[in-house]
Amino acid sequence: MKLSHKIGKLFSREAHRRAARRIDRKLHPIPLAPLLDKIDKVRLRELQEGHATAKNYPAKYVRDIPRYLRMNIPRVQDLNLHRLPPQDVLDLGCGGGFFLFIAQQFGHRCLGLDMPDHPLFGELCDLLGVQRRVWKIQAMEPLPDLGRKFDLITAFSIGFNRKIDKSLWHPNEWDFFLRDLQDRHLKPRGKIFLAMNPQLDGDYYSDDVRDFFLSRGAEIERERVSLLSTL
Numbered sequence: 001m002k003l004s005h006k007i008g009k010l011f012s013r014e015a016h017r018r019a020a021r022r023i024d025r026k027l028h029p030i031p032l033a034p035l036l037d038k039i040d041k042v043r044l045r046e047l048q049e050g051h052a053t054a055k056n057y058p059a060k061y062v063r064d065i066p067r068y069l070r071m072n073i074p075r076v077q078d079l080n081l082h083r084l085p086p087q088d089v090l091d092l093g094c095g096g097g098f099f100l101f102i103a104q105q106f107g108h109r110c111l112g113l114d115m116p117d118h119p120l121f122g123e124l125c126d127l128l129g130v131q132r133r134v135w136k137i138q139a140m141e142p143l144p145d146l147g148r149k150f151d152l153i154t155a156f157s158i159g160f161n162r163k164i165d166k167s168l169w170h171p172n173e174w175d176f177f178l179r180d181l182q183d184r185h186l187k188p189r190g191k192i193f194l195a196m197n198p199q200l201d202g203d204y205y206s207d208d209v210r211d212f213f214l215s216r217g218a219e220i221e222r223e224r225v226s227l228l229s230t231l
Helices: 003-027 032-037 041-050 059-063 065-078 098-104 119-128 171-185 207-215
Strands: 088-092 109-114 132-134 150-158 186-196 219-221 224-228
Touching: 003 065, 003 219, 032 065, 041 059, 041 119, 059 065, 059 119, 065 098, 088 098, 098 109, 098 119, 119 132, 150 171, 171 186, 171 207, 207 219
Parallel strands: 088 109, 088 150, 109 132, 150 186
Antiparallel strands: 186 224, 219 224
């Protein structure tokens, strides 16, 4: 089979999956208005006024809450969290907590993990009622004891997979990270979902990292990497 034909089949499968997700979102919508109604308007206004002239990039999140809720609704839908029974969910690099806030509206028990660099993210999590632990994820270092295990561990727009010299993690760093999640933080039959950031060349990971994920039984679709608890 020619390489071009194989690539064509791959893109066809990806296009089919993405189209199926779009249809499913329309069939099982999550309305924005009820989510906004859950947010304390007085506290939100105070937070917005306090950061009205801030130049740091997290300030954009508090200025347009509806936009970032809309961005996170498809994430909740694609992981089927609006139709599953209560799950324990851990979000790595949770930012302002929008994804977890939406998940909590469906009864899920959620925890976010993020760096201490931007206090505004902590304020947003407080506003949204999202529990958050401060921690910086680093290569070859285990996560802290989080007090319980999780049915689902997510990470969106991943930025923690960079070394101090700005180079990206290789398979050995990913192997350490995933085994730590599996052994210490993931329940049996749990799931890990990663959404990679594109690099300067447009790729989401190197060939050796892709091969590593596939060797662990991952399902890969462009930036999306899904793994079950057995690595």
